[in-house]
Amino acid sequence: MEHEFWHRRWANKEIGFHEGSVNEYLYKHWPELSSKTTDTVLVPLCGKAHDLWWLHDRGHPIIGVELSEIACKDFFEEGGEKAKVHPGEPFTTFKNGDLEIWCGDFFQLVPEDVARVRLVYDRAALIALPPETRPKYVEHLTAVTPDSTQILLITLDYEGSPTSPPFNVSNDEVHELYADDYLIEHIHTQTLANDHPFAKRKGLTGATESVFRLTKV
Structure with missing residues (x-):
C-alpha cells in the first residue's frame, strides 16, 4: 500500500485493525519462543498496539516501526507515558526508556539499526500488505535481522x-515466503467465531487465524 493510504487511514481514524487489548495469541504463545526476557523485540508496522506495553512489561527492550506519526503519538498518550522525540532521517524516534518507536518506512531499516534484535513479533504487518509487497517485506526483514532471530507470526486466512x-494469507503462502530462510513451526490454528467483530463486518464464515514460530537459519 502507498504511504498516503496509511496516512489517510490514521487521519480519518479508519483503524479497525487496531486491537484495544493485548492479543490473545501473544500471551498464550510468546513463552514458547526460546528467548530471554532481556532480548530486544522488533515489531514491524506496530501501529499503537497495546502488545508493545505487554512485551516491555516483561522486560523486553522494544523497537517498533510505524509509518504514521499519529499512531506513534497516540501510543504514548493513550498509555499515559511521555516520549522523547528525536527528529531525524529516515526515522524520527519516539523513546521512553528502552521502548522505542521509529516513525518512518520499514523498508529504510538497515542491519545496524536492529543488530541487537533477537525476536520479532508480527501480528499485523504481513497481513497488512498486498500480495505483491509481501515477498519484498519478508526479504527485507530477513536481510536486516541477525541470524537465529525468532518470529512469532500471526496470520489470517479467509475466502x-x-x-x-x-x-x-494462507498457510501455504507462509511456507512459500519463509521456507528458504526459516524453520517453520505451525503452532496454532483457530476458526473465527461468526460473531467475531472482523468476521461480522466482512460477513465471513470459516475464517481462520494461525500462529507460527519461525527461526532464521
Whole structure:
C-alpha cells in the first residue's frame, strides 16, 4: 500500500485493525519462543498496539516501526507515558526508556539499526500488505535481522480477494515466503467465531487465524 493510504487511514481514524487489548495469541504463545526476557523485540508496522506495553512489561527492550506519526503519538498518550522525540532521517524516534518507536518506512531499516534484535513479533504487518509487497517485506526483514532471530507470526486466512487490509494469507503462502530462510513451526490454528467483530463486518464464515514460530537459519 502507498504511504498516503496509511496516512489517510490514521487521519480519518479508519483503524479497525487496531486491537484495544493485548492479543490473545501473544500471551498464550510468546513463552514458547526460546528467548530471554532481556532480548530486544522488533515489531514491524506496530501501529499503537497495546502488545508493545505487554512485551516491555516483561522486560523486553522494544523497537517498533510505524509509518504514521499519529499512531506513534497516540501510543504514548493513550498509555499515559511521555516520549522523547528525536527528529531525524529516515526515522524520527519516539523513546521512553528502552521502548522505542521509529516513525518512518520499514523498508529504510538497515542491519545496524536492529543488530541487537533477537525476536520479532508480527501480528499485523504481513497481513497488512498486498500480495505483491509481501515477498519484498519478508526479504527485507530477513536481510536486516541477525541470524537465529525468532518470529512469532500471526496470520489470517479467509475466502475472497480483498482490496484493503487485513489481507488473507494462507498457510501455504507462509511456507512459500519463509521456507528458504526459516524453520517453520505451525503452532496454532483457530476458526473465527461468526460473531467475531472482523468476521461480522466482512460477513465471513470459516475464517481462520494461525500462529507460527519461525527461526532464521
